[in-house]
Amino acid sequence: MVRRDSRDGLFKCWYEDLIDHDPKDSLVEARQCYAVSEDGVTWEKPELDIVIEDGCKTNVVLGGANGVDHAHSLNVIEDPFPSDDARRFVGLFSHYPPFQGEIRAAYSPDGIHWTVDEQRPAFGTLGASMGDASMLHYDHSARCFVANCRHWHQGHPCLSPRNPIGPVNPGPRYPHDFSRQNRRRIWFSESFDLLHWSQPYLVVCPDHEEDNLDDGFYGMVYDQFGSFYVGFLSVFHRVLNEIDVQLVISRDRKQWHHVNKRQPWLTLGAPGEWDQHNIAMTSSVIEVGDELFIYYGGANCHHDYFIWGPREGMDHPEVHDRNLTQFGLGLARLRKDGFVSVSSGALREGLLVTRPFLSTGTSLVINGRCGKDGYILAEVLDHFDELMPGRSRQACDVFTGDSVSHKVTWQGESELPAARPEFGGDTVFPWKKTTPYRKLRFFLRNAELFSFRLTEA
Template identity: 25%
Template sequence: MRVRVSLLCLSFLILLSGILSAEEPAHIGSRRELFVDDWMIHSLKNARQELHHPVPQEVAITYDAPAEGNISYYVRILKDGDLYRMYYRGAHHDWSKGKVTHQVVCYAESDDAIHWRKPDLGLFEFNGSKKNNVIWTGTGAHNFSPFLDTNPKCKPDEKFKALGSGKGGLYAFASADGIHWRLLKDKPVITKGAFDSQNLAFWDEHRGRYVDFHRGFTNGVRAIMTCTSDDFVNWTTPEFIDIKNSPPQHLYTNATIAYPRAPHLFLAFPKRFVPSRKAAWHPDPKNNHPGVSDGVLMTSRDGMHWTRWDEAFLRPGQNRERWWQRNNHIAWGITTTPSPLPGHVPELSLYAIENYYVGPCRLRRFTLRQDGFVSINAPFTGGEMTTRLITFDGPQAKEGKGKPPVELELNLSTSAAGSVKCELLDEKGQPLPGFSLKESEEFYGDELDHVMTWKGKSDLSAFAGKPLRVRFVLKDADLYSLRFRNGE
């Protein structure tokens, strides 16, 4: 009897083990996967996810024109063909009178996202002159937030769209050229929320819908709400996003984008606001109001469920002007800019506000490696990362060229003494013949798009559609992203 019970227990444990080990493979096609969350990670051994930080560069623009001022804010940067467009609130707080003197929407543009100009548009009169860069003065001027509509059904005269707050909620705007704007509806299209922030929306190509992210309050804390739409006018009921395993903190803005190199991933760069703290030093002590800020990084795969890095992505740093109240607002929009260093590939540029309220208010550019938000990092003693079970697409034939190989492309960096090797594992965790760690090249260097080889072989077409894992062995190295490219 005891033997029978033991055998039954053993059978149950074996069955349970099989159930627990069963894992449905995730199909990643040929898309790029970053390590900003743990979605791709099955296991880590002596390795970790490391958050990286943007590097400050030059001041991109100073908001010193008459229609601008010391509280120019809520910056939006987008690329339109070969032109970069910047939209922002032009506003000024008069400390002697204790009030805001004006709020308008201003515009600047650039050919390289580094050097910016403010065109004289002659559209709206300000202080008795139309010689200015103002593009809107009515409803929504407080936080006007445009985007370039990539919806294939978008009407030509609505190529640009925007949200801006007014009486009762958020209003919808449209423009054919990004300069001349009109209201799409004389009533707000989104009414549930608290809209004194940079509230934004854009066409989500991956999911085929418009998506909105705007401010709401929950238990007295500034938070983020979201809703969706098929036509930009009729929206679902907003809901609060879910941020797992993070403490409630004031998120003043959100600056959410679909990351261009991996558009299935949402990245957000909220300004984290600490209302109880004030700067240790201020040029005007009587106006040293509380409310220091930094920038954090969040990521989501559906727009509702988010992972937030609680350590700051953008610290105020040693610049005192970024410690004053409500600074370090990261602009909505990331650009790709050339590196000034010889032999370096283009890098990402982000932008953030400094010297807010005190003035002159400025926007500083920051740079970051492409895909360089978070890496799998291992020390010199070595570490490992094994991916979840995945499948990828086979080769896609090109007209007149046949089928290209499918190759594992990595964005990675090592020290001179460091290295990266990898192997392909089957569902049982066994190395695939010819693609084991022993046969892997030992990579050292720094590349955005390195193709891994195993004894000179790189074509993985034979494994397309078959569940597998990739096991990486790293030594003083960082792995930022991977994809199985098939001829792109």
């Protein structure tokens, strides 16, 4: 996973290293390594003295030291309001053994030197026994941490003789709802101190519309764009033993909706490429100039053939030679707000009218791209659908370029007039007289409109 340090501007990456003690066994030991980059593309693995192997320095920062012998699926964020600089970076990770899904919290002043909290986090009544792949976020409005996590006690369904009902696998069972028997679902929990978490709340799970009984949701990170949250959902296809990424959207982070007919958004690489079987996201996107940097983990191997294959007696090259399994960090780039656009062709002019909205902004900025002979024009209306003075399409200075931040002008002027007072005014609520309810009307030809925003002039 990758974060950009708000203080020094460096890109910092934490990634997992697996130690294979016995190729005939399914158990591997995990630890966390560190890399750094100035531009987010060219990376350096610094030689650190935290973990020494065979007399040599390594870039291992967690696991094999810190009193932690096995550190898996570390997820890190920068705390915007740390109690002290020693806790500027915070993280959650899974600690084994014993193999019981124990979550631990850790703190660091620089992302390199970590202190593991002796107190185990408690997720409601579940304690520290949560599944792996917890994704950590920060809610700036509530000033609390948010975890999208996996519920440990909702484990494998008893559909296989390898998972019989018993003390180790007691349930619960939901024979009327197959999705609730799925091990991999997304839960939501909040905390003010990284230790005391709210009772996990189920927010995303496979449903009947998936039309595929074997799909599970491995993990999800999200980002806020305007009033929407965009989630990057890593979907595990168990029969194929592959993972890809789909998009989901929400307004409150608890009710999520699939988009693009549930098709992959980040697709697997072609056969023979380094990410042909697995793509997963564990980092939020990073804005760099006019682009969004989207980091993902990829692999040329299947999800777990090399782990569980030996125990199952599987006959596959990845089982016989674990050196064939290669993992890497990938970077996808997207223009700002480039997830979706309202587009028009060259034959007919397109028309887009917004709903009435409130905004204190006084200038209109659009993110658009025009093709050959294409254009975008804008009008400003009040909530009675009447044109605001001087803000018609005839007065609009035509936009014919490609820009993520173009300020719209009308005969050289960009200021948006305030809305007219409501009919009759309002003596009880005087603010209604000047509330700027406005609407926008866009005209497009052979052009794409990705987003718009109202800003202060």
